[in-house]
Amino acid sequence: MSKRMIKGVLKTWKEDRGFGFIKPDAGGKDVFIHISALKGVSRRPVTGDVVFYQITKDNRGKYKAINAQIEGASVLENISEDLVNTDNRKKRVIAITVGLLIVIAITGLIYIRLAH
Numbered sequence: 001m002s003k004r005m006i007k008g009v010l011k012t013w014k015e016d017r018g019f020g021f022i023k024p025d026a027g028g029k030d031v032f033i034h035i036s037a038l039k040g041v042s043r044r045p046v047t048g049d050v051v052f053y054q055i056t057k058d059n060r061g062k063y064k065a066i067n068a069q070i071e072g073a074s075v076l077e078n079i080s081e082d083l084v085n086t087d088n089r090k091k092r093v094i095a096i097t098v099g100l101l102i103v104i105a106i107t108g109l110i111y112i113r114l115a116h
Contacts (some may be wrong), residue, residue, distance in 0.1 A: 003054065004006065004054070005028075005052045005053065005054060006022065006024055006025075006026070006031075006052070006053055006054065006055060007024075007025045007052055007087070008022035008023055008024040008025055008031065008049065008050075008051055008053070009025070009049070009050055009051070009052070010033070010045055010046070010047055010048060010049040010051050011023040011030055011047070011049075011054065012047060013046060013047050013049075015044065018033045018034060018035035018036075019033060019034045019035065020031065020032075020045065020047070021033065022051050022065055024083055031053070031055060031063055031064065031065050032058075032062065032063070032064045033051070033053065033064065033065040033068060034063065034065075035091065036067050037053065037064070037065045037068040038069070038070065039066065040075050040076045041068075041069060041070050041073050041074075041075060041076070042073050042074040042075065042099050043070070043073050045070055049071065049072070049073075050070070050071035050072075051065070051068055051070055052068065052069050052071065053065035053066065053068035053069070053070070054066050054067045054068075054086050055067070072095055075104050089094055107115075
């Protein structure tokens with residue numbers, strides 16, 4: 001995998017299929033890009049976008065773009081981390097609530113048995 005960022009222009013984009021091809025500024029063959037290479041980008045790509053990317057080979061030996069960013073589009077860096085944290089908070093609240101309900105139920109049962 002190349003660590004350096006390569007610049008190119010999105011030559012084609014098939015929105016319905018989530019992929020396209022980048023024409024590298026330095027020349028050479030067009031590079032395949034899948035929507036998954038654009039993690040955290042604030043908008044969907046369109047033909048003509050300037051794209052910065054790294055390159056790697058897929059399991060068939062063909063080059064593809066990874067870790068790509070669209071020039072001028074903001075990056076939503078921690079969105080997935082925020083979603084996970086929100087889910088964890090919800091799970092904690094539910095667990096605490098269920099725990100308290102169990103304690104209340106047990107306390108109620110003990111009170112009823114002792115009162116009779």
